[in-house]
Amino acid sequence: MSILAWIIAASLLGGVLSVTAAALFALNARGAYLGGLVSYAIGALLGAVFLEVLPEAFKASPNVAGVSGTVLLGILLFFTLEKVLIWRHCHHEHCEVHEPHEHDANDHGRSGTMIIVGDTFHNFIDGIIIAAAFLVDVNLGVVTSLAIIAHEIPQEVGDFAVLLHSGYSKMRAFQLNLISSFATLVGGVLGYTALQDMQSLVPYLLAFAAASMIYVAVADLIPGLHKRTQMRDTVQQVTLILLGVGTVALCGWIVPD
Numbered sequence: 001m002s003i004l005a006w007i008i009a010a011s012l013l014g015g016v017l018s019v020t021a022a023a024l025f026a027l028n029a030r031g032a033y034l035g036g037l038v039s040y041a042i043g044a045l046l047g048a049v050f051l052e053v054l055p056e057a058f059k060a061s062p063n064v065a066g067v068s069g070t071v072l073l074g075i076l077l078f079f080t081l082e083k084v085l086i087w088r089h090c091h092h093e094h095c096e097v098h099e100p101h102e103h104d105a106n107d108h109g110r111s112g113t114m115i116i117v118g119d120t121f122h123n124f125i126d127g128i129i130i131a132a133a134f135l136v137d138v139n140l141g142v143v144t145s146l147a148i149i150a151h152e153i154p155q156e157v158g159d160f161a162v163l164l165h166s167g168y169s170k171m172r173a174f175q176l177n178l179i180s181s182f183a184t185l186v187g188g189v190l191g192y193t194a195l196q197d198m199q200s201l202v203p204y205l206l207a208f209a210a211a212s213m214i215y216v217a218v219a220d221l222i223p224g225l226h227k228r229t230q231m232r233d234t235v236q237q238v239t240l241i242l243l244g245v246g247t248v249a250l251c252g253w254i255v256p257d
Contacts, residue, residue: 043244074211127187
């Protein structure tokens with residue numbers, strides 16, 4: 001397969017798979033297994049960052065301080081964006097942003113519209129990140145795509161909850177999320193086209209992707225795990241995090257460079 005074919009396949013599969021899986025959780029299981037999925041996503045994100053993305057970024061650029069600084073800048077930027085609610089990652093049905101309020105009962109779909117706009121932008125950026133990873137090598141592209149899919153599913157569950165609360169039907173909510181997911185494909189193709197002639201930017205884009213994954217895992221996902229304090233829950237969480245890391249390591253071993 002050509003690099004462009006890998007990017008298209010990963011973007012399409014990632015978008016459709018994450019939305020479909022989220023629909024099954026949100027519309028049927030109501031998030032019964034979402035806690036386990038979040039733990040696995042943390043492992044996949046951190047494993048992808050520290051086992052694949054950052055090592056490749058450092059290898060591709062002689063300016064280690066510049067790449068590290070980009071990671072730091074990215075984390076601060078994501079904090080700022082989340083603080084002003086421009087780009088809000090919510091990975092469960094009940095949170096500050098997605099928690100239904102009485103006065104929102106007749107918002108005529110306004111909160112749902114904001115969610116779709118924000119998610120479309122997020123998916124577009126994910127596509128660019130996937131393209132940058134595949135341009136380095138197929139192994140990194142596969143691992144990065146896996147990590148993105150892993151954290152997209154719990155996010156999409158939260159998005160479904162908001163759309164349903166905003167008055168959309170189950171089918172309409174699924175359709176809107178599916179349409180939004182195609183922004184990943186657009187970002188992937190555009191990223192491939194643009195980055196072909198700007199290879200020097202790829203290490204810094206990978207560093208920016210690493211910052212995004214670290215921020216999502218540490219700031220958004222991990223705090224939710226602390227709400228379950230039983231020893232059995234803790235053991236389950238650590239096991240699933242290690243499983244997520246192990247999946248990334250296995251993919252790196254199986255998929256050739």
